[in-house]
Amino acid sequence: MERAGGARGLAEAGLGGGGESGVPAAGAVAAVLPAGGCGERLGGPTPKQFCPVLGRPLISYTLQALQRVSWIKDIVVAVTSENMDMMAAIVQRYRHQRVTLVEAGTTRHRSIFNGLKALAGDHPHSRLPTPTVVIIHDAVRPFVEEDVLASVVAAARDHGAAGAIRPLVSTVITPSADGCLEQSLDRAKHRASEMPQAFLFDVIYRAYCQCSDHDMEFGTECLHLALKYCHTKAKLVDGSPDLWKVTYKRDLYAMESIIKDKISQQICVVADTEEDAECIAFLQGLLKKELEVQGTSVTLCPNGQDLQKIILGDCYNFVCINMKNSDFRPPRQLLAGLASAAPSPFYPVAVVSVYFLDSQNVSLSEKMKEVMEMKDFAKEVKKQNVFFYGVLIHFPQDNPQQLQEHVRQGASIVASLIKDRNAGLVGQLLIA
Numbered sequence: 001m002e003r004a005g006g007a008r009g010l011a012e013a014g015l016g017g018g019g020e021s022g023v024p025a026a027g028a029v030a031a032v033l034p035a036g037g038c039g040e041r042l043g044g045p046t047p048k049q050f051c052p053v054l055g056r057p058l059i060s061y062t063l064q065a066l067q068r069v070s071w072i073k074d075i076v077v078a079v080t081s082e083n084m085d086m087m088a089a090i091v092q093r094y095r096h097q098r099v100t101l102v103e104a105g106t107t108r109h110r111s112i113f114n115g116l117k118a119l120a121g122d123h124p125h126s127r128l129p130t131p132t133v134v135i136i137h138d139a140v141r142p143f144v145e146e147d148v149l150a151s152v153v154a155a156a157r158d159h160g161a162a163g164a165i166r167p168l169v170s171t172v173i174t175p176s177a178d179g180c181l182e183q184s185l186d187r188a189k190h191r192a193s194e195m196p197q198a199f200l201f202d203v204i205y206r207a208y209c210q211c212s213d214h215d216m217e218f219g220t221e222c223l224h225l226a227l228k229y230c231h232t233k234a235k236l237v238d239g240s241p242d243l244w245k246v247t248y249k250r251d252l253y254a255m256e257s258i259i260k261d262k263i264s265q266q267i268c269v270v271a272d273t274e275e276d277a278e279c280i281a282f283l284q285g286l287l288k289k290e291l292e293v294q295g296t297s298v299t300l301c302p303n304g305q306d307l308q309k310i311i312l313g314d315c316y317n318f319v320c321i322n323m324k325n326s327d328f329r330p331p332r333q334l335l336a337g338l339a340s341a342a343p344s345p346f347y348p349v350a351v352v353s354v355y356f357l358d359s360q361n362v363s364l365s366e367k368m369k370e371v372m373e374m375k376d377f378a379k380e381v382k383k384q385n386v387f388f389y390g391v392l393i394h395f396p397q398d399n400p401q402q403l404q405e406h407v408r409q410g411a412s413i414v415a416s417l418i419k420d421r422n423a424g425l426v427g428q429l430l431i432a
């Protein structure tokens with residue numbers, strides 16, 4: 001695959017990007033994602049933009065967020081040459097569109113400038129149209145919504161530059177040469193500069209073209225460049241709390257926890273309601289309470305009807321109730337439905353099969369063969385990013401009180417499996 005003058009158009013590889021070179025579409029918007037850092041503050045051998053979160057590289061979440069915005073026509077990602085192939089593989093695996101890769105620079109500003117060059121038609125082979133407005137967004141800020149992107153783009157159209165800001169959490173101070181307090185800034189009069197930022201392409205491109213080596217080497221603020229070199233005062237846009245940048249290890253943990261909460265919002269309960277309505281309603285209520293998420297919608301899906309619609313509706317959690325049969329048969333119909341619906345590869349799908357067994361009638365040892373088959377089944381479906389778990393609820397026919405207690409415990413186990421999505425428990429049969 002040929003590199004387009006430092007820009008590696010994935011268009012050549014048929015993976016997205018492309019368009020008439022150098023022809024600025026009216027009002028077109030593009031984005032530049034600097035992703036060429038080494039993540040020193042986070043530590044570890046893997047640059048943080050490639051660190052896995054729930055099995056997927058961080059940068060894929062940011063690309064997914066930008067991809068949801070249809071009016072961003074091109075996304076230029078700046079990565080180092082040694083990470084170029086890995087980045088192309090991520091784009092292909094997660095089916096990210098409109099992406100073009102360019103070589104990163106030795107600093108963040110240099111990486112951004114390389115991204116802008118790919119949009120300026122500066123490179124003889126650059127095939128990307130020059131946008132009217134360009135968004136600059138750190139690849140390690142995965143939680144960016146369309147509303148803030150639209151706000152900074154609209155403000156940039158009017159003011160030439162715009163950037164998201166947040167209230168300061170810590171007070172900013174100036175240390176003296178001997179390491180003592182020189183002054184402390186009035187926190188109420190200052191803000192933290194975040195991303196996304198947006199610029200009239202001409203403004204920010206001219207600023208970078210004039211940028212001094214010192215600014216290129218040590219600068220950290222694009223808005224400052226627009227002011228210093230193009231006398232353009234950026235409009236400041238209040239951003240939401242989730243615009244934060246993954247910088248330290250703790251930020252990765254926080255990101256994973258936020259995503260787990262987000263994808264646990266909807267649960268599809270698959271069951272044959274004719275016989276199981278009462279028990280399912282009870283389990284349903286418990287699941288909503290256990291997951292403590294207002295948004296959880298527990299969808300009853302009798303005999304797998306409407307399953308296709310639910311799967312396509314971004315549901316990543318399925319609970320299959322097996323009351324009629326006592327064997328530990330995995331829900332093959334459901335898994336076949338999942339496979340044919342080809343859900344997005346973005347998140348692992350949790351499937352929990354709940355079995356009810358009256359141990360007075362059937363001993364668990366007689367079921368060991370089926371339990372082992374369940375593990376093999378789980379291993380197979382894990383290749384399609386489906387995490388399959390089993391939960392056995394002891395179902396004493398002659399003791400309804402005890403049954404309720406066991407169902408309560410079972411709901412708690414199901415909720416934990418869904419929230420934690422622990423790959424280490426895949427294929428296990430947990431007993432309530």
Ligand SMILES: Nc1ccn([C@@H]2O[C@H](COP(=O)(O)OP(=O)(O)OP(=O)(O)O)[C@@H](O)[C@H]2O)c(=O)n1
Pocket residue numbers: 033034035036037038039040041042047048049078104105106107108109111112138139140245246247
């Ligand atoms: N030469 C560089 C340095 C940084 N970045 C990118 O700029 C963004 C914000 O920078 P930062 O959080 O500082 O990332 P790192 O430089 O990787 O972190 P550290 O300073 O801890 O090494 C990141 O997406 C990073 O990949 C870049 O494109 N090129």
Ligand SMILES: O=C(CO)[C@H](O)[C@H](O)COP(=O)(O)O
Pocket residue numbers: 108138193194195220221222223245
């Ligand atoms: O907040 C920002 C304003 O543009 C930048 O993301 C931040 O300055 C980047 O700094 P660093 O790369 O050192 O984390």
